[in-house]
Amino acid sequence: MDAVLLARLQFAMTVGFHFLFPPLSIGLAWMVAFIEYRYLRTGLEAYRAMSRFWIHILGLLFALGVATGITMEFQFGTNWAAYARFVGDIFGAPLAAEGLFAFFLESTFLGVLLFGRGRVSKGFYWFATLMVAFGATLSALWIIIANSWQQTPAGYHIVGGRAELTDFWAAALNPSTLPRYTHTVVGSLMSAAFFMAGVGAWYVLKNRHVEFARRTLSLALTVGLVFSLLGLFTGHHHAVQVARTQPVKLAAFEGLFETRRGASMSLFGIPDREREVTHLEIGVPYLLSLMIDFDPNSQVVGLKAFPKEDWPPLRLTFYSYHLMVGLGMYFILIMLIATYLRLKRQAIGSRPLLKALLYSSPLPLLTMQLGWIAAEVGRQPWIVYGELKTAEAISRVVPAEQVLFSIILFAAIYTLLLLLFLYLLRRIIVTGPEERPIEQVMREATV
Amino acid sequence: MITLSFVWFVLLGVLLTVYAVLDGFDLGVGVLHPFLARKEPERRALLAAIGPFWDGNEVWLLTGGGAMFAAFPVLYAAVFSGFYLAMMLVLLGLILRAVSLEFRGKVESRTWRTVWDWGFWLGSLLPALLYGVAVGNVAQGVPLDERFEFAGTFLGLLNPFALAVGLLGLSMFIVHGALYIALKTEEPLAGRARRTAHIGWFALVALYGVVTVMAVVFAPERFVNFAATPLAVLVPALAIMVMASTYLAMRRGDMSRAFLCSAGTIIGLMGIFGVSLYPVVLPASNDAANSLTAFNAASSPLTLRIMLILVAIGLPLVVAYTYYVYRIFRGKVRLTGEGY
Numbered sequence: 001m002d003a004v005l006l007a008r009l010q011f012a013m014t015v016g017f018h019f020l021f022p023p024l025s026i027g028l029a030w031m032v033a034f035i036e037y038r039y040l041r042t043g044l045e046a047y048r049a050m051s052r053f054w055i056h057i058l059g060l061l062f063a064l065g066v067a068t069g070i071t072m073e074f075q076f077g078t079n080w081a082a083y084a085r086f087v088g089d090i091f092g093a094p095l096a097a098e099g100l101f102a103f104f105l106e107s108t109f110l111g112v113l114l115f116g117r118g119r120v121s122k123g124f125y126w127f128a129t130l131m132v133a134f135g136a137t138l139s140a141l142w143i144i145i146a147n148s149w150q151q152t153p154a155g156y157h158i159v160g161g162r163a164e165l166t167d168f169w170a171a172a173l174n175p176s177t178l179p180r181y182t183h184t185v186v187g188s189l190m191s192a193a194f195f196m197a198g199v200g201a202w203y204v205l206k207n208r209h210v211e212f213a214r215r216t217l218s219l220a221l222t223v224g225l226v227f228s229l230l231g232l233f234t235g236h237h238h239a240v241q242v243a244r245t246q247p248v249k250l251a252a253f254e255g256l257f258e259t260r261r262g263a264s265m266s267l268f269g270i271p272d273r274e275r276e277v278t279h280l281e282i283g284v285p286y287l288l289s290l291m292i293d294f295d296p297n298s299q300v301v302g303l304k305a306f307p308k309e310d311w312p313p314l315r316l317t318f319y320s321y322h323l324m325v326g327l328g329m330y331f332i333l334i335m336l337i338a339t340y341l342r343l344k345r346q347a348i349g350s351r352p353l354l355k356a357l358l359y360s361s362p363l364p365l366l367t368m369q370l371g372w373i374a375a376e377v378g379r380q381p382w383i384v385y386g387e388l389k390t391a392e393a394i395s396r397v398v399p400a401e402q403v404l405f406s407i408i409l410f411a412a413i414y415t416l417l418l419l420l421f422l423y424l425l426r427r428i429i430v431t432g433p434e435e436r437p438i439e440q441v442m443r444e445a446t447v
Numbered sequence: 448m449i450t451l452s453f454v455w456f457v458l459l460g461v462l463l464t465v466y467a468v469l470d471g472f473d474l475g476v477g478v479l480h481p482f483l484a485r486k487e488p489e490r491r492a493l494l495a496a497i498g499p500f501w502d503g504n505e506v507w508l509l510t511g512g513g514a515m516f517a518a519f520p521v522l523y524a525a526v527f528s529g530f531y532l533a534m535m536l537v538l539l540g541l542i543l544r545a546v547s548l549e550f551r552g553k554v555e556s557r558t559w560r561t562v563w564d565w566g567f568w569l570g571s572l573l574p575a576l577l578y579g580v581a582v583g584n585v586a587q588g589v590p591l592d593e594r595f596e597f598a599g600t601f602l603g604l605l606n607p608f609a610l611a612v613g614l615l616g617l618s619m620f621i622v623h624g625a626l627y628i629a630l631k632t633e634e635p636l637a638g639r640a641r642r643t644a645h646i647g648w649f650a651l652v653a654l655y656g657v658v659t660v661m662a663v664v665f666a667p668e669r670f671v672n673f674a675a676t677p678l679a680v681l682v683p684a685l686a687i688m689v690m691a692s693t694y695l696a697m698r699r700g701d702m703s704r705a706f707l708c709s710a711g712t713i714i715g716l717m718g719i720f721g722v723s724l725y726p727v728v729l730p731a732s733n734d735a736a737n738s739l740t741a742f743n744a745a746s747s748p749l750t751l752r753i754m755l756i757l758v759a760i761g762l763p764l765v766v767a768y769t770y771y772v773y774r775i776f777r778g779k780v781r782l783t784g785e786g787y
Contacts, residue, residue: 063549066502067542073512077527078534081596084527088520089746093754096513100761103506108772111499119775162520164747395528397597406535413539417546424553 006403007079007394010410012376014071016369017414021065023368026140026185027192028058029106029133031219032113036126050212051129053433054196055113057425058132062110064421071410079403083383083393089164090156090171091146098142106135140188141181148177150384151375152245163387175245179238180375186230187371190331191364193224197338198361199429201354212433214348217357221338221347228331235328236291242378243292243300246385249378251303252312253321254288255281263288263300268322271314276304312380321374327367334360451751455518456725456741458758462514464717466507467578468623468710473497473504475624477544477571478617479643481564483628489636490564494548496631496780501548503769505541517754521595521744522728526581529589529597533577533604540573572617579616582720583609583658587666588730591737595744598733608658608665615654619713622647622693626706631780641697644705648694651712655690668730669723682722686715 032054039047073095076084084091109131112120116128155170156163165171197220203213243250250256255271255278256263264283271278286296303311334356341347348354383390476497484490516523527534547566551559587608590598625644629637662669673679689711696705724730728744731737745751 060549060553062502063545066505067545070505070509070541071538073509073516074527074534074538076516077523078531079528081524081528084516084520084524088516088523089750092513092515092517092520092523092746093750093757096510096517096754097757097761099506099510099513100757100765103509104503104765104769107502107506108769111503112772112775115495115499116775159747165750165753168749168753395524395531397528398531402531402601406531409535409539413542417542420546420550424550427553 003398003400003403004391004394006400006407008390010079010403010407011075013407013414014068014075014410016372017418018065018068018072019369019372020365021061021068022136022140023184023188023191023365024195025058025061025065026133026136026188027190028054028061028195029129029136030189031192031196031223032058033126033129033133034219036129040122040126046211046215049433050215052117053212053428056428059110059114060421060424060428062107064417066107067417068414079395079398080383080393081395081397083388086162086388086393087150087384089162090149090153093165093168094142094146094149094172098139102135102139102142104135106132106139109135137185140184144181144184145172145174145177148180149174151180151379152176152241153384153387158387163384176238176241179234179241183231183234183238183371184368186227186234187364187368189223190227190231191368193220193227194331194357194361194364196220197224197357198359201357201361202429203432204348205351205354205358209432217348218342221335221342224331225335225339228328228335231328232332235325240292246379247301248303248306248310249312249317250292251301251306252314252317252378253374254300255314255318256288256300256302257304259299259302259305261289261299262286262297265291266322269318271318273311273314310381312378317374317378320370320377324367324370324374327363327370331360331364331367451748451755452726452741452745454755455514455745455751456721456728458755459511459514459518460717460721462507462511464714466504466511467717468713469504469507470501471620471623471710471713472627472706473501473624474571474575475620475622476628477567477624478575478621479624479628479640481568483625483639483643484636487560489632490560491552492632492636492780493628494551496628498548499772499776501544503772505545514754514758518746518751519728519739519741519744520746522739525591525595525597525729525739525744526585529599530581530584530604532601533581537574537577540570540577543567543570543573545570575620576613576617579613579619580604580609582616583612585729586612586662586669586720586723588668588732588738590733591729591731591739593737595737595739606665608661611654611658611661615651615658615716618647618651618654619709619716622651623706623709623713626693626697626702626709629702630706633779637702641700641702644697644709648697652690655716668727672723672725679722682715682718686712686719689715 032051035047035051035054038044039051076091076095109128112125112128113132117125120128149171152175153163153171154174155165155167155172157166158164196216200213200216200220203209204217239250239253242253252271254263254266255269256266257271257276257278262285264285265287266278266281266283269278269281269283288300289298290296292298292300303314338347338353338357341350341353379385381389381391383393476493480490480493484493512523515526543566547563547570551563551567554560584604584606587606589604592598622644625640625647628640629644632640673683689708693705693708693712696702696708726741727738728741729739731739746754
């Protein structure tokens, strides 16, 4: 058995599964904070019911995020001990800081959201929702600092076979931190917006909780429009950074083998590693050069400029990147259509739109997975770009059989968790928001 | 350099100790709840008593793990990869407890709740037992090669001394959890919890004696610091005094004080562990030259200094709002519509 492949499989599986939850929690937490703000300002019971409903789901997302997130932090040590030794001087700090500055905030105040409605003032409750949203967003920053350092390491030197920090700010704000962070946060808000829009659309289609659905759709479609459009800019910003700092990855994104001036942006193709050519290529001439350098004739470096052993897996990188971009365009399109119909006051009545929103609701999460695959697979064969190969980074002392065992264990648990999550999510949604006054509910539930 | 490594040895100890004190009570509640709570309202009272806190408590582990990674990466790499299967079991437990708590209240069905009650129980028992096993293994040392990599086996980790420390840890969490229940719930549940704490306390004292005697044989190195610095004996002396005060407070029926003393006991036991270990962080049982210390396992001085700044800024904030939120939920649990 290939120990490296097994360790990678386990990491991909556990991170991929974990990454379903935090983006939704981040986005949803801001939505809840906004709804609570409306409640604080208007005192309308409807907002309270609305926030209660989404906090319910937020609690579920958060529990799964925590449960699967601890696996991440342990795994750098359990499965990637050589990596942990090499980068510990730099990589550990953001993980510790995440706990200290972000995760404490998020989890402590989530306790207030889930249990403290009757114990704190409206204002404090709103403050707690803000702290949860702020904590979740800050948490993503620290994790992305760590991840970005792997992609574009900075502020370090190599001493005695390990990377040591020389400049904290250079390491934290390495070239890919901000582009990656903004793109991820934008994706998170978009994911939450589409998710909420899907739920709202379903209620309208079923003619249930229509008042709730109307408010939800109104918020979700506004946020969805803004953040789908923002995704275009943050995505562009990020791609330009990749072109500057990881040209081989960009060449793999685009299936570009030859270095050329006036490079075209590929829309479709089948990259062929052996023959070093992209088959059936369809592209927009000059667009890639134009996007990267604002000059249609500028030069873009192709894969052949790099040793072949430093190429990432081409097809996976190419397809995940293209699918992500394609879906991003689709999100803009559907949000523009929705906005047009809203302006004509026809959005709620348009069944095709509502159905499209319903079926599109999980797609931004899929898109985030694709983006993450493109970013991480595109970094291969490096675990720290240019410094340490993935194959050299695993735990040497862990037998492959034990990794296989833990993979099977996690695969079984995660499958079960996913099914349970979907089952419970469906239940919460089918049950719907509580529409009776909250005091009555509380009275009935008191034992 | 020397001072920074020392400071981080202490800080890591503090983070893990706070984790043991805080998550300790909800782990204890998890281990005890199927046996103490007889009916559904009692179960719900128990879960509501820890509901707002357990998440935040667990973050101390995450922060401790992150701090170990950042300050002592070589230790983090050696322990986590060396104790691979044990770590996977701890993870399994932590995942199980998190989702059990969240899933339990979501469906009105007795079978559903029973499944998650036992999930929560197992998910609490595994870490509550395995933390002690890990401490036991660190105390007596594990085989390490000259690259500071683990050279033992999984079964080798389940040795008599480590298991005895595991049971000591478990009894410590049980007493802590039982006292928390006594503090936070109404009769008759609180009464049952008091009796459990009583019995648990005797088990704790007995196991403490057993572990101390076994340590003479299995971990003689852990006495060296006490022989070299007699003043260090103050730590176990204080720990034993606090342990005894727990009992006296229980006898008087002063549960708040008993709970605080139980927290003090955990701090004391962790203190003994720390004092007996320094400057070693992971002793090599085969060759002392391969031992990991607070110096050869540490990060660069710059990283340690920056981490110290981060902690100096972050920790007071965390303590402040954690304290504030605990105050919001002070007093005995009263069940309402919100939450479980």
